[in-house]
Amino acid sequence: MNNENKYQVGIIGGGLAGLTLAIQMANAGYSCVLFEKNKYPFHKVCGEYVSIESWNFLERLGLNLSEMNLPQIKKLNVSAPSGKLLQHKLDLGGFGISRYLLDSKLAEIAKNKGVTSLDDCKVNDVKYDGKQFTIESSQGNFTCEICVGAWGKKSNMDTKLVRAFTLKDKTEKNYVGIKYHINIDFPNDLIELHNFENGYCGISKIEDNKYCLCYLTDSENLKRYNGDIKQMEKEVLMKNPFLKEYFTEAKFLFKEPLAISQIKIGYKNAVDNNILMLGDSAGNIAPLSGNGMSMAMRSSFVLNQLLVDYFNKKITKKELENKYEAFWKTHFKKRVEFSKFLQKLLKNKSLTNFAITVLKVFPFLRNAVVKLTHGESF
Numbered sequence: 001m002n003n004e005n006k007y008q009v010g011i012i013g014g015g016l017a018g019l020t021l022a023i024q025m026a027n028a029g030y031s032c033v034l035f036e037k038n039k040y041p042f043h044k045v046c047g048e049y050v051s052i053e054s055w056n057f058l059e060r061l062g063l064n065l066s067e068m069n070l071p072q073i074k075k076l077n078v079s080a081p082s083g084k085l086l087q088h089k090l091d092l093g094g095f096g097i098s099r100y101l102l103d104s105k106l107a108e109i110a111k112n113k114g115v116t117s118l119d120d121c122k123v124n125d126v127k128y129d130g131k132q133f134t135i136e137s138s139q140g141n142f143t144c145e146i147c148v149g150a151w152g153k154k155s156n157m158d159t160k161l162v163r164a165f166t167l168k169d170k171t172e173k174n175y176v177g178i179k180y181h182i183n184i185d186f187p188n189d190l191i192e193l194h195n196f197e198n199g200y201c202g203i204s205k206i207e208d209n210k211y212c213l214c215y216l217t218d219s220e221n222l223k224r225y226n227g228d229i230k231q232m233e234k235e236v237l238m239k240n241p242f243l244k245e246y247f248t249e250a251k252f253l254f255k256e257p258l259a260i261s262q263i264k265i266g267y268k269n270a271v272d273n274n275i276l277m278l279g280d281s282a283g284n285i286a287p288l289s290g291n292g293m294s295m296a297m298r299s300s301f302v303l304n305q306l307l308v309d310y311f312n313k314k315i316t317k318k319e320l321e322n323k324y325e326a327f328w329k330t331h332f333k334k335r336v337e338f339s340k341f342l343q344k345l346l347k348n349k350s351l352t353n354f355a356i357t358v359l360k361v362f363p364f365l366r367n368a369v370v371k372l373t374h375g376e377s378f
């Protein structure tokens with residue numbers, strides 16, 4: 001192996017967590033290699049509503065959001081499967097941008113800052129000898145002092161490293177996510193979340209007059225229709241009158257739905273096999289919180305500060321691991337668990353109807369629920 005393949009930091013996964021950390025590492029002057037198995041730009045299953053807490057952070061990294069004319073989302077509507085509607089003003093709110101645009105823009109910034117950004121490059125294994133990591137990828141082997149796992153909600157790397165959550169009860173609930181981009185007559189400043197039996201579907205505006213329509217459902221729901229997405233949409237989602245209208249009237253811009261399966265909600269571990277886990281690979285918040293992306297970016301913001309302390313020899317590797325794990329547990333674990341509870345509540349049709357009736361009457365309760373899934377600006 002030559003010196004060209006030696007880095008201080010190796011990041012596996014080029015989603016929001018990995019890309020934002022790579023840019024910060026480059027800004028701080030450390031050598032960094034980032035591996036992404038897909039080729040930029042590419043679509044990703046995600047509701048594409050980014051809570052406003054990440055706005056300043058993204059701008060500081062060099063992404064000029066203010067010039068991108070993105071929809072600012074300030075209102076939330078939630079419906080029960082019956083169509084009963086709850087309307088709520090979002091104090092903080094968020095903005096809409098496709099992952100196709102957001103991730104590729106960040107990848108461009110990372111490259112320009114000097115990150116060795118390898119896309120179309122899958123990592124197959126990582127080995128640690130107590131001093132350095134060897135990352136085995138489809139473009140050869142690389143060594144690094146620090147290895148960051150930013151491989152998202154589901155990856156070959158979880159099974160390769162035999163992570164504890166992959167060994168848990170195989171009957172534990174897992175979910176399927178489906179996404180479309182559509183054209184539709186719909187307000188610019190609104191995000192809607194519509195419940196249906198065993199799932200929920202979000203809709204909100206992104207760039208270029210397009211809207212993201214994205215839903216999550218129990219995998220058994222799809223199995224019941226032998227994996228036929230269209231049939232399930234017709235038989236289950238369209239029972240909600242709002243979804244019926246959108247699925248009937250929208251112009252669908254993808255030839256096929258974009259799908260991801262075997263999603264598990266919950267905390268996984270912030271440090272595993274001495275690898276620092278970032279974003280969804282540390283823990284998955286239920287998408288209904290609309291906060292997974294900001295959590296991924298906030299964790300990269302915090303990890304960057306700890307890594308600077310480590311490279312400046314202010315803390316040891318062990319302290320780095322412990323401090324990062326403690327941060328995750330203090331700030332995110334509760335949020336992730338609460339989102340899991342909310343997800344379970346919404347699964348039950350009559351409970352959802354009841355919850356919406358109660359929340360309609362008590363605005364302070366609505367605020368409390370939104371607050372529990374969101375964080376502050378960083």
Ligand SMILES: Cc1cc2nc3c(=O)[nH]c(=O)nc-3n(C[C@H](O)[C@H](O)[C@H](O)COP(=O)(O)OP(=O)(O)OC[C@H]3O[C@@H](n4cnc5c(N)ncnc54)[C@H](O)[C@@H]3O)c2cc1C
Nearest residue numbers: 013015016017037047048049123152177279280287292293
């Ligand atoms: C249905 C659904 C809707 C959602 N809606 C929202 C929303 O509206 N707002 C919000 O904030 N969050 C939402 N989320 C959550 C959000 O998508 C995630 O929290 C966010 O993408 C996490 O970023 P990440 O960088 O950790 O992971 P990802 O963005 O998933 O990035 C991980 C990357 O790692 C790559 N990778 C995996 N394995 C390898 C490998 N072996 N080698 C190289 N590369 C690899 C993948 O290709 C991927 O690009 C939603 C999630 C789902 C499932």
